[in-house]
Amino acid sequence: MMSVVLRESLAAWWPETILGAGALAVFVLAGWPRGSRAALAAAWAAVLLSAAALSAAPVPSPTEIFYGLIVCDPFSLVFRWLALGTIALTLLLVMGSQEIAASVRGEALGLLLCIGLGMMLMAEANHLLTAYLAMELVSLSSYVLVGFVSDARSAEASLKYLLFGALSSGIMLFGMSLLFGLTGCLGFFELRQAAGALPASASGALLMALVLMLAGLAYKVSMVPFHQWTPDVYEGAPVPVTALLSVGPKAAGLALFLRLIEALRPAWPELAPVLLALTVVTMTLGNLVALVQTNVKRLLAYSTIGQVGYLLIGLSVNSAMGREALLLYLVAYLFMNLGLFACVVAVVRDTGSESVEAFRGLAQRAPGLALMCTAFLLSLAGVPPLLGFFGKFLLFGSAVAAGQIWLAIAAVINSAIALYYYVNLIRWMYLVPPSVARPLRITPALGAALAVCALATVGLGLFPGPLLQWLDGRAIVNLL
């Protein structure tokens, strides 16, 4: 009996198994002298094999595996792809950047794969224990990766990330223990039933537990008021790692967020107004503070907070359409944000500066790069016909459909504010003459990353039909 369960579980879990094994192999290879090339090859092999396994796996009807610890359903499938996509693009960025020294690059790749595994697990978690383990896997690997540049700023960022992270996972653990004390169970499905059966007198305690747990997740997705670490960590980390942090954990965190909310549905009426308020505050704060940033990584950190605010709309409206919009915007965000970071990698590599001024005259030094960078920026700002616009269109639409007109108006005003800092970068690239005339060359790896992101941002923006069709039905599925 037991072996049957295990065999079925493993059959549905090949992508993760491969990725995990790949991470271990990469660690081993990296230990050898001059093993970083082999490690890179192994990392790519793991990612590609994992992707092959994922595409070969039958589209699952929700199946609980490993005794209900993990659930493979259509919803998590989207996030598994998102995680793999993030990792693959980050690998390209790591190859295109020189910030991570060759001597330690192998270890960085291994940690990267660990994060990928953790992100997939976060989206599949069906049990508080799995959820916690997955989050810690992502967090611990990230702490180390942030400190991979040997300078004081990077070390400071790493330490700051670790301290904030430890605090918030402590809070989260506390919330989980409260929940366990209230209900006596940890599985999401059981939790929902137990929470529904709780007497009214316990509703305060339930809300407390939920809020504490969500605090941990809010930290992961940089939701106000748990966002303070974001700019410092983004600034200190190597650019490819910043790129990864700005997309991957946000997506995985939101997936877990959705599932937890679903599991603790009885507490939703009390939670909804809080979440709504925090959504508006998150986007407003991110966009307003981004206006005054001069370091491009800090700028993108605040832009990320603003973007997370938009994403949270899909969560707060709590409808199938909101979820679908959230998924689509995550896909859009993956491509446009990582594409933008690829541009940053190219610029930082050439100029050695992270100031927005490093972008001056880019249109004349590298016309193609500047054009793609403009596309990513305009997509983030929500200008049609790019994919970011379509995502926003759906997100704002879900707010309007849910009758949350004020939320939609707040989001619209935020979009107008955000235009300022996105266009400001475009201004540096096109309207300001370069200080050095030398053309800026990009490496093939970066070129590949840029091309993939630009194609997706423009192509899927013009024809979002197939993407919508793919997401359709994955969003409305029951999450438990």
Added chain:
Amino acid sequence: MLTLLLLIPLGGMVVILLLPKTAVRAIRMVALGATGAAMVLALELLAGFEPAGALQFEEHLAWIPQLRIAYHIGIDGLNLPMVVLTGLLGFLACVASFSITERHKEYFALYLLLEVGMLGTFLALDLFLFYVFWEVVLVPMYFLIGIWGGGRREYSAFKFFVYTLAGSLFMLLGILALYFKTHTFDLVALSGLAPAFAPPLQRLLFVAFFLGFAIKVPIFPFHTWLPDAHVDAPTPISVLLAGVLLKMGGYGFFRIAYPLFPAGAAWFAGAMAVLGTINIVYGAFVALAQTDFKRLVAYSSVSHMGFVLLGLASFNAEGLNGAMLQMFNHGIITGGMFLLVGVLYDRTHTRQLGDFGGLGAVVPVYAGLLMFFSLASLGLPGLSGFVGEFLSLLGGFATWRWHTVVAVLGVVMAAAYMLMVIQKVLLGPLNEKWRSLPDVNARELFSLAPLVIFVLALGIFPLLLLQVQDPALQRLLAHILR
């Protein structure tokens, strides 16, 4: 056929992007060919158009079927004049663009993209498509002002971008609300469905779209981006800004706000009349106070667009016809004025009216053209500007008597500031600096002559355009008064 109209400039853009940036001649020829072909096609549409019929040359393709978004374009009496205007000014401003001296490849690629956006906005019959084209216009415009402009070009370009985007985001909310009520983006279907909404909802939606259009027109107090953008843009782009982009806002009322929300429009008509009057009088007064030639023309646009609003507020056939005609006329007249400002600026590098004087004797051809367009702009009977303004005032008088009485003041003021221009530039003692100023050259004449013909033709025989637009406007009126 209509798709071809969009594909020609788009294809031209792609070709230009593929050309090396040193091939300036080839780039110019491609741009000229593309805009020229678009103009010819637009005129062919005019020739093949059946005024009595409803939508023609329609094309319908599913685009994003999940949301029932379609690529739906077509021509009727409402947008045909605008398409012709865009084709015409697009070509003439392209001729004028030969004076651009740097970064030719980028300039003409963006220019053609701008033309695609403008044509698409007028052709679209699907709200989503309309919005996409509407926004596509912003991006090339930002670069065209920001890179090739003068003065505080970065500031002006940015202000233009933010103002228009902020306005159109409210329109986006309106579009979304409309969709969730009706589950369609199709304007033809919507014009049947939306008028059945409860009046409060119609008012709300009307206001959402109004914000988007008002900034574009621009309606006081949303007009402050206009003088900056018009003044700092390079000459050909000023022509398109004043000639075509402002019309996008006015056209929005005809195509979307009025037919979809008649109750909202009726409720807002009083405010519209007041705003129109303010535009006319305020714009004229501010124009009178300008010392910069280009800024004066820019403010005169604010004043002239006020007549469009007054005509819209009138809710009768004369007013609507006047508003529509005024949009077309303002496009060709103010387009011509901006070209003339550019001609002078290219030679003297100043736009201060006080720096000129007595040029009438030095550059006679220029003087003749300037007088012609100034008189057209102040509404001299026999030239096209008069007809549009007269019809708008006529329509306005029937519905908003006292507003119209005040608005007539604007016509008087227009005479004042336009005659002031003629006096300061052409008459008086000659500034010795300009004794050897060369007259209008062949290329400049080529870009101005067609406009002269249109102004004359429409002034003498306005039925040319009225017969195209009147049946559609009558239908619109019947639809909103039902």
